Every structure is written in C-alpha cells, then in structure tokens.
Amino acid sequence: MNASFYLLPVLSAILGWLINRSFSRYLLYRYLPTRQEQIIDSIGNKAAQLISTEKIESYLADPTLIGKAMPMIEKHIDEFLSVKLPQQIPMLxxxxxxxxxxxxxxxxxDQLQQLFPKVMTEIVTHAQDKFDIKTFVINELSSNDAITQTKNALASPLQKLQYIGLLSGFLIGIVNVLLLLLLM
Structure with a gap:
C-alpha cells in the first residue's frame, strides 16, 4: 500500500474547499453584479407590494388609531379654548x-373624528404621486454602499460554506480510504 494513498482525505478536503471558494467568488464577483439590476428591481417590486398606499390608507383610517390620538387632540383643544383664545380675543x-x-x-x-380619515387619505393619495416606494427602494439599493454592504453581509456565510467544503471533502476522503481498504 502506497503512503500517498493516505493523502486522499487531505486532497479531498482541499478540493472541497477550492470548489466552495470558487463558488463563493463566482457568486460575489460574477453572478450578483451581472444580476444586480434584476435583483434590485425584484426587491423594489416586492417592497411596493408590501407597502401599498391602500394598506397605508386603511391603517391611517383605522378608528383605533384615531382613538389613540384623540386624548392629545382634546388636550390641545382644551388649551386653545381656555388659554390661547382668551389671550388673543379677551372680549370673547x-x-x-x-x-x-x-x-x-x-x-x-366630533368633527375631527369624521375629518381625520378623509384628510389622511388625501395626504396619502397626494404623497403617492410624489413618492414612489419602488423607485425609492431601487435608488437606495443601487448605491454602491448598499452593494458593498450586501457583499460584506454575504462574506461571512460564504466563508463558512468554504469551511464546510473543507470538512465535507475531508470526510469524503476518509470514506474513500476506508472503502479502498475494505476492497483490498
């Protein structure tokens, strides 16, 4: 039996590590940059679906939201009627x-409770004309900073993948050596 025969686990480990390293580099430096626009566009579309103006309108028109704001509104009305109005118009x-x-x-x-949902709907409708969520997300993600952050975020998991390749290659090499020993 040849001594180089026992190098099979080490060679398999190195091969597993190289394959996973090549995959990681391909993913970070070839695949993602060429698919960048498609990925960003897809994320922008998903964000626009998740944060639709209809959802915002229904949230802002929710009576519980108005109910939570009413104590603050009543406090300001009280202050206006009891302090500011007499200061501005003492004769009144x-x-x-x-x-x-x-x-x-x-x-x-009572009027504010009726008016608040309509006002919020108008604000959201006019904001929709000037603020497109999809365009905003696409512009933010298209910046080099976002791309760098994505690469940095993926670097650690991909490095772990390389180590997994190293370990799995070593284990496959050991299994191969054991099988060869059993067959001889």
Missing amino acids: SMFVGNKTTDKIKEVFV
Whole structure:
C-alpha cells in the first residue's frame, strides 16, 4: 500500500474547499453584479407590494388609531379654548363660559373624528404621486454602499460554506480510504 494513498482525505478536503471558494467568488464577483439590476428591481417590486398606499390608507383610517390620538387632540383643544383664545380675543372670554367651551370642544372633537380619515387619505393619495416606494427602494439599493454592504453581509456565510467544503471533502476522503481498504 502506497503512503500517498493516505493523502486522499487531505486532497479531498482541499478540493472541497477550492470548489466552495470558487463558488463563493463566482457568486460575489460574477453572478450578483451581472444580476444586480434584476435583483434590485425584484426587491423594489416586492417592497411596493408590501407597502401599498391602500394598506397605508386603511391603517391611517383605522378608528383605533384615531382613538389613540384623540386624548392629545382634546388636550390641545382644551388649551386653545381656555388659554390661547382668551389671550388673543379677551372680549370673547367675557361672553363665553365653561359650558360653551365644553360644547365647542365636543363639536370640534366630533368633527375631527369624521375629518381625520378623509384628510389622511388625501395626504396619502397626494404623497403617492410624489413618492414612489419602488423607485425609492431601487435608488437606495443601487448605491454602491448598499452593494458593498450586501457583499460584506454575504462574506461571512460564504466563508463558512468554504469551511464546510473543507470538512465535507475531508470526510469524503476518509470514506474513500476506508472503502479502498475494505476492497483490498
């Protein structure tokens, strides 16, 4: 039996490592750069589907969201009616009492609850004309910084893949040596 026969696991390990290293380099420096525009466009389309204006409108028109904002709105209306309005128009405070300001506050709050969903829908509709989510995502991902970050993020997992290739190649080499020993 030849001594070089026992080098089979080492050679298999090196071969496994080289194959996975070649794959990693191909993926990072050949495949991803040539498919970059397609990948970015696909991510932009997916982002536009996930963050649609209809979803934003339905979220902003949700009564629970309005309900959460109402205490703050009521506080500001109270401050306006009890502090700022008498400061700006002192004569009015002589004719308007607490009952009247409470009624005015009640009408304001009721009107705001009805108006808020419509206003938010209008804002989202007009924002949609000026802000395209797909274009924004594509522009952000097209920057060299995003590409560099992607390569850096993939470098560590691909290096682990190389080590897995090294280990699997070594194990395959050991299995081959054992099989050859059994056959001889």
